[in-house]
Amino acid sequence: MTTKTPAQSRPLSPFMLGQYYRFQWTSLLSFGHRITGVGLALGTALVALWLIALAAGPATYEAVAPHIKAWYGQVLLFAWTWALMYHLCNGIRHLFWDVGMGFDLKTAERSGYAVVVVSIVLTAAAWAVAYLG
Amino acid sequence: MAKTSKDLRSPLSRARGLGAAKDGVHHFWVLRVSALALIPLSLWFVFSVACLASGPADFYAVQHWVSAPSVAVALVLFLATALYHSVLGVEEVILDYSTGPARLTLLLASKFLHAIVAAAGIFAVLKVALG
Numbered sequence: 001m002t003t004k005t006p007a008q009s010r011p012l013s014p015f016m017l018g019q020y021y022r023f024q025w026t027s028l029l030s031f032g033h034r035i036t037g038v039g040l041a042l043g044t045a046l047v048a049l050w051l052i053a054l055a056a057g058p059a060t061y062e063a064v065a066p067h068i069k070a071w072y073g074q075v076l077l078f079a080w081t082w083a084l085m086y087h088l089c090n091g092i093r094h095l096f097w098d099v100g101m102g103f104d105l106k107t108a109e110r111s112g113y114a115v116v117v118v119s120i121v122l123t124a125a126a127w128a129v130a131y132l133g
Numbered sequence: 134m135a136k137t138s139k140d141l142r143s144p145l146s147r148a149r150g151l152g153a154a155k156d157g158v159h160h161f162w163v164l165r166v167s168a169l170a171l172i173p174l175s176l177w178f179v180f181s182v183a184c185l186a187s188g189p190a191d192f193y194a195v196q197h198w199v200s201a202p203s204v205a206v207a208l209v210l211f212l213a214t215a216l217y218h219s220v221l222g223v224e225e226v227i228l229d230y231s232t233g234p235a236r237l238t239l240l241l242a243s244k245f246l247h248a249i250v251a252a253a254g255i256f257a258v259l260k261v262a263l264g
Contacts, residue, residue: 013229034226041219045246048212048254054195055257061192084175091168098165126183133187
């Protein structure tokens with residue numbers, strides 16, 4: 001039997017974007033949570049690489065270190081810091097929703113603004129510590 | 134049998150509460166438990182690395198930092214929890230946006246890669262801390 005069942009021809013998410021859903025601030029934050037999540041998965045692999053270079057000894061570490069200090073390394077590290085802070089703050093927002101708090105539209109929109117602001121402040125604080133500390 | 138119930142599940146399956154995937158709310162729950170643990174762990178990691186970066190941050194400085202028992206333990210906890218949370222989250226994304234053979238391929242690739250990164254990262258921390 002190779003006939004297509006309805007289950008196999010179902011549309012795949014996110015098919016409804018643009019066609020059926022209007023743009024919403026809260027859905028942008030929701031995509032952001034997923035995108036930063038996947039980005040952080042890749043970033044954690046780079047953290048592991050940094051630790052492996054350290055375990056391999058001074059020669060390997062000093063070969064890797066210039067890439068971290070180069071402009072592209074710093075840009076990636078800055079993006080990683082913000083992605084982590086955003087995912088952290090928005091994750092806390094999700095945990096509140098999970099216990100049934102702050103789920104009305106007005107609160108969800110406001111907590112979304114707070115998440116963006118706090119994630120930027122935390123990112124700036126971490127980089128201020130690194131560069132000015 | 135309940136007289137008024139419209140529930141098509143058997144009383145046993147309702148009592149077990151495991152659903153069609155047979156693992157109930159396990160995935161949902163452990164994703165949140167690991168998220169909770171990652172709040173202090175990831176804040177500690179980011180600000181510790183920032184403090185480290187404000188100094189010389191050469192091989193010997195970083196080696197000295199990782200060698201401290203409290204730092205090594207926290208790093209192992211951070212890596213293990215972050216990668217566990219990550220494999221669960223990426224699994225959710227794959228299930229939402231892929232179908233057919235691609236779905237199984239991505240799920241297996243994600244799980245193997247996460248296991249490799251976790252093993253390599255934790256081994257590196259232990260080697261530096263104990264070596």
